[in-house]
Amino acid sequence: MPRPEKHVFVCTQSRPQGHPRGSCSQFNSSEVMDAFMLAFQDHDLWGKHKVSASGCVGPCFTGPSVLIYPESTMYLKVTPDDVREIVEKHLIGGEVVERLKAPDDIW
Ligand code: FES
Numbered sequence: 001m002p003r004p005e006k007h008v009f010v011c012t013q014s015r016p017q018g019h020p021r022g023s024c025s026q027f028n029s030s031e032v033m034d035a036f037m038l039a040f041q042d043h044d045l046w047g048k049h050k051v052s053a054s055g056c057v058g059p060c061f062t063g064p065s066v067l068i069y070p071e072s073t074m075y076l077k078v079t080p081d082d083v084r085e086i087v088e089k090h091l092i093g094g095e096v097v098e099r100l101k102a103p104d105d106i107w
Pocket of ligand 1: 022055057058061063
């Protein structure tokens with residue numbers, strides 16, 4: 001398997017209802033993960049980049065959180081409708097989607 005140029009981690013962490021930290025799962029992060037899978041398929045990115053579901057990556061109340069390496073870019077409050085823009089601008093175009101980027105005091 002070739003080493004991916006970029007690796008997208010979609011937080012799909014769940015926690016019990018009422019947990020003080022909340023979780024990305026309560027903000028429908030599985031739908032964001034599905035949207036990434038579809039976008040990877042549509043753009044034939046599987047041999048170049050990788051997307052994985054992950055556990056908690058930090059800022060739980062602003063989820064769903066998406067973290068992209070190797071540049072360590074964190075996106076917050078990502079919806080399925082945002083995924084195509086992240087894929088086309090960031091993964092394909094190499095440009096950060098500023099409107100979704102985590103503020104410096106968070107990441
Ligand atoms: S649960 Fe997703 S960042 Fe913590």
